[in-house]
Amino acid sequence: MSKLTIRDIDVQGKEVLMRVDFNVPLNDELEITDETRILGALPSIKHLLDGGAKLVLCSHLGRPKGEPQEKYSLRPVAKRLSEHLGAPVAFADDTVGEHAATLRASLEAGQAMVLENTRFDNRETANDAEFAKALAGNAEIFVNDAFGTAHRAHASTEGVTHFVEKSVSGFLIEKELEFLQVKLESPAKPFLAIMGGAKVSDKIQVIKSMMDKADEFIIGGAMAYTFRLAQGYKVGDSLVEPDFVELAKEILAQAEAKGIKFHLPADTRVTQEFSPTAETKVTAPYADGGGIEDGWEGIDIGDVAIPQFEEVVARAGTILWNGPMGVFEMDNFAAGTKALTAAVAKADALTIVGGGDSVTAANKFANPADFSFLSTGGGASLELLEGKTLPGVAALTNK
Ligand SMILES: Nc1ncnc2c1ncn2[C@@H]1O[C@H](COP(=O)(O)OP(=O)(O)OP(=O)(O)O)[C@@H](O)[C@H]1O
Numbered sequence: 001m002s003k004l005t006i007r008d009i010d011v012q013g014k015e016v017l018m019r020v021d022f023n024v025p026l027n028d029e030l031e032i033t034d035e036t037r038i039l040g041a042l043p044s045i046k047h048l049l050d051g052g053a054k055l056v057l058c059s060h061l062g063r064p065k066g067e068p069q070e071k072y073s074l075r076p077v078a079k080r081l082s083e084h085l086g087a088p089v090a091f092a093d094d095t096v097g098e099h100a101a102t103l104r105a106s107l108e109a110g111q112a113m114v115l116e117n118t119r120f121d122n123r124e125t126a127n128d129a130e131f132a133k134a135l136a137g138n139a140e141i142f143v144n145d146a147f148g149t150a151h152r153a154h155a156s157t158e159g160v161t162h163f164v165e166k167s168v169s170g171f172l173i174e175k176e177l178e179f180l181q182v183k184l185e186s187p188a189k190p191f192l193a194i195m196g197g198a199k200v201s202d203k204i205q206v207i208k209s210m211m212d213k214a215d216e217f218i219i220g221g222a223m224a225y226t227f228r229l230a231q232g233y234k235v236g237d238s239l240v241e242p243d244f245v246e247l248a249k250e251i252l253a254q255a256e257a258k259g260i261k262f263h264l265p266a267d268t269r270v271t272q273e274f275s276p277t278a279e280t281k282v283t284a285p286y287a288d289g290g291g292i293e294d295g296w297e298g299i300d301i302g303d304v305a306i307p308q309f310e311e312v313v314a315r316a317g318t319i320l321w322n323g324p325m326g327v328f329e330m331d332n333f334a335a336g337t338k339a340l341t342a343a344v345a346k347a348d349a350l351t352i353v354g355g356g357d358s359v360t361a362a363n364k365f366a367n368p369a370d371f372s373f374l375s376t377g378g379g380a381s382l383e384l385l386e387g388k389t390l391p392g393v394a395a396l397t398n399k
């Protein structure tokens with residue numbers, strides 16, 4: 001069912017509450033290290049301000065568990081936003097308290113402000129009605145543009161919709177759904193899904209759901225070791241999730257039955273020490289009886305795997321990439337992720353990148369403009385690909 005969007009409303013002189021996903025990474029100095037999500041929200045923010053809204057922005061940052069903590073404050077984000085807008089952005093030290101109320105009451109048309117982290121109050125994640133009502137305040141309109149948090153039914157994503165006249169989606173949610181849903185309905189073939197990273201438990205169900213759509217899979221990162229274990233190979237001290245070995249076996253059998261090309265790394269770069277100066281070596285290919293010895297841990301795909309994967313990427317018509325090939329945060333473990341990032345960036349295909357770390361890799365090792373779309377959603381994009389309904393979208397007003 002289609003939902004009202006930001007294009008369908010008149011906001012002139014009205015107070016508008018907008019949920020954004022400003023859950024950005026901060027370093028120890030509380031500096032923003034990746035502003036993809038801020039940039040993602042800007043088109044909607046500018047559109048509402050140009051339309052004369054009194055704009056109240058809210059978001060979570062991290063998982064502070066109901067306690068205010070300086071390291072999870074949205075203050076640095078409000079400052080960065082003000083730089084992007086070239087206008088002051090007021091910041092409330094609280095979310096639904098006195099300071100927030102005073103600032104909200106003094107907003108003028110075309111001005112924006114940011115509320116403190118919604119998760120500084122436990123009632124946010126509990127989707128508490130009183131908290132949602134206070135958050136809505138005098139706003140007639142709620143705009144949800146927090147795609148990254150749309151899979152959470154929290155007070156600021158779902159609850160609040162019960163206390164405003166209209167709830168609409170913003171441009172970012174619209175764009176995310178366009179790429180992750182609409183464009184993947186009839187993808188140019190072959191449709192390649194590249195899955196990597198560390199969280200097998202989060203992603204293995206997505207692989208299963210995508211077997212009806214994808215023609216080929218590349219599995220990298222720690223994901224690969226659970227599959228290699230399922231095939232009976234030795235994986236040494238590598239990160240595996242034994243609880244998912246059975247499901248991995250099922251997936252491998254299903255791929256074979258359906259004629260899906262399921263590419264696991266032919267070999268693995270391993271180390272004995274998890275550090276930026278550690279020595280590494282590449283195992284013999286699994287097919288030649290290779291595998292990972294005890295005392296060694298897989299940290300990247302190997303030298304045989306890299307060109308094989310590059311070839312698979314080069315022939316794809318559509319590429320969906322979620323999760324790095326290795327521990328790319330350390331240079332000595334980053335070769336596989338670097339090579340794959342470059343290959344995806346130059347592929348003549350629709351290229352969609354999802355997941356926090358994959359987007360970071362895309363920004364670090366390639367020109368972000370060389371990808372068709374960088375998703376701001378980690379869990380949210382995975383749930384969408386699994387075919388689940390996102391509560392933050394479902395709660396919006398029907399057209
Ligand atoms: N072989 C490996 N062993 C251990 N960790 C690995 C390995 N390969 C990749 N990783 C780690 O996986 C992490 C990323 O995995 P993750 O599943 O969180 O992906 P993601 O793209 O960030 O997705 P999301 O945003 O959904 O969390 C990186 O920090 C990387 O260092």
Ligand SMILES: O=C(O)[C@H](O)COP(=O)(O)O
Nearest residue numbers: 021023063148149378379
């Ligand atoms: O980073 C994310 O995936 C979103 O901001 C949601 O955060 P959460 O997993 O803490 O709900």
